[in-house]
Amino acid sequence: MxxxxxxxxxxxxxxxxxxxxxxxxxxxxxxxxxESRWLALATSLAVFGVSLYLFFCHGDGGSGWLRYEDVSWxxxxxxxxxxxxxxxxxxxxxxTAFLQLAAIxxxxxVEEKASYFFALLLLLESGLxxxxxxxxxxxxxxxxxxxxxxxxxxxxxWGGENRRRAALKFFxxxxxxxxxxxxxxxxxxxxxxxxxxTYSFVIGDLLQTKLSSTxxxxxxxxxxxxxxxxxxxxxFHTWLTDALxxxxxxxxxxxxxxxxxxxxxxxxxxxxxxxxNASRDFLPILAVLALFGLFHAAWCAYNEDDIxxxxxxxxxxxxxxxxxxxxxxxxxxxxxxxxxxVTHGLTTGALFVLVALIRERTGTRSLxxxxxxxxxxxxxxxxxxxxxxxxLGLPGLAxxxxxxxxxxxxxxxxxxxxxxxxxxxxxxAAYMLxxxxxxxxxxxxVKRTLPDLTAREWLILLPMAILVVWLxxxxxxxxxxxxxxxAPLLLGGMP
Amino acid sequence: MNDLVQNALLNVNIAAILPSxxxxxxxMGLLLINVFLPRxxxxxxxxxxxxxLAVTGFFVYTGWGNPQYxxxxxxxxDNFAAFFSITFLVCAAxxxxxxxxxxxxEGYPVSEYYPLILFATAGAMWMASGTDMMTIxxxxxxxxxxxxxxxxxxxxxxxxxxxxxKYFLLGAFSTGFLLxxxxxxxxxxxxxxxxxxxxxxxxxxxxxDNPMTLAGLVLLSTGFLFKIAAAPFHMWAPDVxxxxxxxxxxxxxxxxxxxxxxxxxxxxxxCFFTLKPEWTAMLWVLAVLTMVVGNVIAIRQTNIxxxxxxxxxxxxxxxLxxxxxxxxxxxxxxxxxxxxxxxxxxxxFAVLVLAGKKGEDNLTLEGLSGFGFxxxxxxxxxxxxxxxxxxxxxxxxxxxKFYIFAGAIKAGxxxxxxxxxxxxxxxxxxxxxxxxxxYFRDPEEDYAWVAMPGAVVVTIIIAIAGVFYLGIMPxxxxxxxxxxxx
Numbered sequence: 009m010x011x012x013x014x015x016x017x018x019x020x021x022x023x024x025x026x027x028x029x030x031x032x033x034x035x036x037x038x039x040x041x042x043e044s045r046w047l048a049l050a051t052s053l054a055v056f057g058v059s060l061y062l063f064f065c066h067g068d069g070g071s072g073w074l075r076y077e078d079v080s081w082x083x084x085x086x087x088x089x090x091x092x093x094x095x096x097x098x099x100x101x102x103x104t105a106f107l108q109l110a111a112i113x114x115x116x117x118v119e120e121k122a123s124y125f126f127a128l129l130l131l132l133e134s135g136l137x138x139x140x141x142x143x144x145x146x147x148x149x150x151x152x153x154x155x156x157x158x159x160x161x162x163x164x165x166w167g168g169e170n171r172r173r174a175a176l177k178f179f180x181x182x183x184x185x186x187x188x189x190x191x192x193x194x195x196x197x198x199x200x201x202x203x204x205x206t207y208s209f210v211i212g213d214l215l216q217t218k219l220s221s222t223x224x225x226x227x228x229x230x231x232x233x234x235x236x237x238x239x240x241x242x243x244f245h246t247w248l249t250d251a252l253x254x255x256x257x258x259x260x261x262x263x264x265x266x267x268x269x270x271x272x273x274x275x276x277x278x279x280x281x282x283x284x285n286a287s288r289d290f291l292p293i294l295a296v297l298a299l300f301g302l303f304h305a306a307w308c309a310y311n312e313d314d315i316x317x318x319x320x321x322x323x324x325x326x327x328x329x330x331x332x333x334x335x336x337x338x339x340x341x342x343x344x345x346x347x348x349x350v351t352h353g354l355t356t357g358a359l360f361v362l363v364a365l366i367r368e369r370t371g372t373r374s375l376x377x378x379x380x381x382x383x384x385x386x387x388x389x390x391x392x393x394x395x396x397x398x399x400l401g402l403p404g405l406a407x408x409x410x411x412x413x414x415x416x417x418x419x420x421x422x423x424x425x426x427x428x429x430x431x432x433x434x435x436x437a438a439y440m441l442x443x444x445x446x447x448x449x450x451x452x453x454v455k456r457t458l459p460d461l462t463a464r465e466w467l468i469l470l471p472m473a474i475l476v477v478w479l480x481x482x483x484x485x486x487x488x489x490x491x492x493x494x495a496p497l498l499l500g501g502m503p
Numbered sequence: 504m505n506d507l508v509q510n511a512l513l514n515v516n517i518a519a520i521l522p523s524x525x526x527x528x529x530x531m532g533l534l535l536i537n538v539f540l541p542r543x544x545x546x547x548x549x550x551x552x553x554x555x556l557a558v559t560g561f562f563v564y565t566g567w568g569n570p571q572y573x574x575x576x577x578x579x580x581d582n583f584a585a586f587f588s589i590t591f592l593v594c595a596a597x598x599x600x601x602x603x604x605x606x607x608x609e610g611y612p613v614s615e616y617y618p619l620i621l622f623a624t625a626g627a628m629w630m631a632s633g634t635d636m637m638t639i640x641x642x643x644x645x646x647x648x649x650x651x652x653x654x655x656x657x658x659x660x661x662x663x664x665x666x667x668x669k670y671f672l673l674g675a676f677s678t679g680f681l682l683x684x685x686x687x688x689x690x691x692x693x694x695x696x697x698x699x700x701x702x703x704x705x706x707x708x709x710x711x712d713n714p715m716t717l718a719g720l721v722l723l724s725t726g727f728l729f730k731i732a733a734a735p736f737h738m739w740a741p742d743v744x745x746x747x748x749x750x751x752x753x754x755x756x757x758x759x760x761x762x763x764x765x766x767x768x769x770x771x772x773x774c775f776f777t778l779k780p781e782w783t784a785m786l787w788v789l790a791v792l793t794m795v796v797g798n799v800i801a802i803r804q805t806n807i808x809x810x811x812x813x814x815x816x817x818x819x820x821x822x823l824x825x826x827x828x829x830x831x832x833x834x835x836x837x838x839x840x841x842x843x844x845x846x847x848x849x850x851x852f853a854v855l856v857l858a859g860k861k862g863e864d865n866l867t868l869e870g871l872s873g874f875g876f877x878x879x880x881x882x883x884x885x886x887x888x889x890x891x892x893x894x895x896x897x898x899x900x901x902x903x904k905f906y907i908f909a910g911a912i913k914a915g916x917x918x919x920x921x922x923x924x925x926x927x928x929x930x931x932x933x934x935x936x937x938x939x940x941x942y943f944r945d946p947e948e949d950y951a952w953v954a955m956p957g958a959v960v961v962t963i964i965i966a967i968a969g970v971f972y973l974g975i976m977p978x979x980x981x982x983x984x985x986x987x988x989x
Binding site for chain 2: 035038081082083084085121146149150153154157160161164165171172175176179180183184187188190191194195197198
């Protein structure tokens with residue numbers, strides 16, 4: 009895994025460090041709300057600019073990487089500062105930068121301790137970028153925890169009524185999972201070092217480790233404990249519904265759009281390639297968990313009255329489909345899964361934004377009290393309709409492309425899974441239509457005059473809407489970076 | 504007889520005790536100076552003590568890599584002792600920095616406080632450099648007696664008196680155990696010199712399962728484990744930590760604990776290497792017990808000092824894991840961990856020094872309500888220290904735990920590492936609770952918060968710097984720790 013060692017500009021480091029620097033500057037601005045607001049916006053714009061540059065100017069980091077940065081860090085223990093970007097990471101980085109921009113615009117009106125709020129948002133962005141780029145286990149773990157801390161505070165300080173409970177639950181669940189991962193990491197490192205004589209935490213080196221099947225199963229379990237809790241698959245999902253419901257709007261957006269994707273990304277980047285045999289044995293179980301989650305969450309969503317909670321369940325349900333795609337271990341399904349991760353981030357993220365706006369205007373999130381918004385705020389309702397339809401997978405809108413690829417891919421390998429999953433997608437239509445019906449259609453239960461979308465809100469939603477349509481009609485540019493990346497991952501994983 | 508005296512005279516090597524000698528001279532000089540100054544002037548004592556610590560540190564530093572043995576091999580100022588000495592000196596310096604304003608606030612501006620800290624530090628250094636049972640005992644006593652006085656320093660406060668007395672009674676009791684163990688081992692081997700005992704036990708394998716040897720080993724361990732506050736010898740710690748003046752609690756939880764570990768490690772490694780399977784098995788159980796007891800009981804605490812006392816017991820458990828591993832990375836992990844723990848724990852206590860009002864009745868979870876936003880700097884600092892105590896990257900606590908658990912895994916104790924990690928997960932709960940109160944509760948009453956004296960702020964900044972330096976760049980210090988272990 010030695011990369012072309014021409015001194016390149018460290019773009020990836022910039023992606024990680026820029027938000028961190030922004031966060032520190034925001035912190036230094038203490039009580040000056042306005043300055044910190046603009047500072048945060050400028051930082052996230054700059055990060056978005058860098059990620060766009062990386063999207064359009066593919067570099068070549070050697071051996072299949074688009075970019076690769078490698079600096080010695082703690083030499084003695086083979087811990088290196090390695091950042092690497094392939095097609096999947098590129099898409100995730102782009103999504104992170106984009107959604108973070110939306111999150112900061114969404115948080116524009118936060119007045120209470122605003123500079124802390126923005127500092128935490130930027131710190132979160134730094135952690136997320138790190139997770140998607142790190143190619144050294146310790147570095148990965150570092151960013152994994154860095155992303156956890158700001159979210160804890162975002163929920164606990166600026167959240168809803170049960171914020172403390174939700175924040176604590178979120179923290180304890182995810183950290184318990186990731187500590188299991190830490191033990192597995194160190195053990196893997198030790199086994200690899202004893203075998204080869206060179207101790208290293210760089211993932212590329214660890215791929216060569218020869219493990220007995222018992223070792224492999226246990227280590228795989230350690231890693232998956234962290235990723236399954238984070239993604240979250242169904243028996244471990246309760247923290248997410250609480251956290252999503254209680255988090256402030258920008259926090260919910262980041263949580264659903266990005267943070268839970270890190271679990272799936274971890275499976276793709278670490279768990280599957282490092283433990284190919286164990287993961288192949290685990291695939292049927294993963295598929296069962298995914299399908300169960302798909303239905304269970306859809307059912308919960310269908311019966312939910314709080315629209316934010318409803319969307320939380322819909323997120324879990326969608327992620328079930330993503331994981332099912334991974335469990336099929338097939339090229340089309342994987343590409344579909346990754347695309348679906350991105351589009352789900354956009355559509356559900358946008359829906360969370362809209363829910364926050366509705367809540368701001370009406371003061372409620374209950375389906376029983378909402379209704380008839382179309383007559384009161386037509387543009388907002390139109391946006392709501394658009395993203396809801398995209399979310400349920402209407403052809404021509406974003407999620408459709410991903411879903412159809414997943415289902416096609418799964419069908420080729422396990423037709424039965426695909427048939428069951430199809431039924432789940434129908435279910436999605438049911439709860440989404442119920443959501444739309446209950447909020448924007450029907451008679452208005454309370455007569456109110458609502459302000460429609462403001463310029464700032466247009467600025468958040470319009471780019472998302474354009475992307476949703478674009479991804480639905482012509483997803484090719486976004487699938488293109490995946491072509492070179494996914495196939496070797498599948499092959500490298502298959503014995 | 505003539506020979507013996509001559510041997511000892513030939514073996515005098517001042518270089519082996521030079522640093523601690525300087526420290527003691529500073530301490531005694533300070534006592535003398537105090538006599539001639541009016542009561543209540545303490546500023547000079549702070550400066551003189553700090554200078555003393557710095558000069559001592561300089562001599563320890565210059566002696567690095569150049570081990571000095573002296574007094575017929577009763578003292579060894581080797582890298583091991585030097586590394587630990589630096590830890591003690593850092594610990595003492597930070598304690599002294601945060602003490603002055605605290606003592607004034609509590610109404611005890613007494614300058615004898617500082618020489619006592621210096622003596623305790625010197626005692627700790629002798630424990631780390633002792634290669635003879637008697638030197639270790641001497642160091643332990645010098646350190647402990649100073650600490651008994653310091654724990655009960657606020658003689659007008661019941662709690663402080665209770666702490667001093669409790670610590671003294673139980674400490675004296677445990678010293679008895681230690682001395683008894685030493686006597687038994689002397690009876691078996693005919694020597695008090697650590698290396699000689701080791702060689703003797705190795706050449707006389709039949710003595711290994713002799714009840715007297717085993718009893719000696721167990722009694723010795725009991726004495727040390729008491730000072731470490733490992734379960735089930737931890738009962739004194741919460742009361743003493745709660746009652747003692749806050750800076751002294753900070754000092755006790757880091758420096759003397761490290762000293763006990765240093766002596767324990769050296770005795771085990773020099774004398775009882777032949778019994779390694781036996782004592783690692785014993786420590787395995789105690790490590791698990793200590794971690795579980797410390798963490799589980801800490802959950803129920805509402806007084807922060809008491810909570811940190813239990814957390815300190817838990818941390819002793821993590822360090823014992825490194826001893827069970829009994830390999831290079833585990834041992835150097837212990838050295839590293841104690842330094843890291845010094846920074847993070849003293850930092851946390853320094854924040855508490857400022858958070859407390861006079862009398863410190865408000866050092867409860869409730870009392871810290873809303874603290875984080877009222878005093879942003881202290882809030883952020885406390886958050887950093889708590890994250891470090893939890894063991895989250897990129898802080899010193901993570902690096903320390905990483906090395907210790909890596910040592911355990913390398914030695915094949917995967918389950919021990921798993922238990923350790925699960926215990927870290929438990930500990931999150933009570934550390935987080937502090938943050939929850941600091942940030943997510945509104946202060947109940949708007950009382951006047953104490954001022955922020957420069958010296959304490961400097962302490963906190965140094966501690967933060969240490970936590971991040973050891974967390975982000977642990978390589979260099981770990982390299983030194985590697986050179987320091989046997």
